């Protein structure tokens with residue numbers, strides 16, 4: 525039995541300790557906002573927060589989440605400034621990577637509320653978008669930061 529806090533609620537799972545966190549989040553707790561892309565910690569679609577840090581849940585064994593605070597895109601409850609900026613800038617095309625992009629961006633604004641263009645490029649360079657929405661992602665982050 526592994527216990528952790530998921531979006532503010534204490535939860536337990538009987539999943540095998542090496543189960544990637546993304547599957548526990550999606551399949552056991554039904555939080556489908558976290559996406560599975562590459563499965564090898566390369567694309568960022570599966571990004572969630574653990575104790576305030578952006579991590580790749582496809583490559584993070586659930587056992588490592590024990591007693592930690594895990595937050596998914598659902599924790600923002602559609603009220604995060606990045607989410608309204610994403611809508612205003614019409615960022616998504618296919619949309620698949622976008623929750624991971626927002627989770628990654630949120631850790632930038634947490635640490636740097638007024639990032640430069642280069643700060644944004646550097647911080648977001650770990651998250652891929654196959655629709656090439658990068659210019660709109662950057663504009664949305666700047667909008668949310670203002």
Ligand code: FES
Nearest residue numbers: 561562563568582
């Ligand atoms: Fe986890 Fe691509 S699915 S980084």
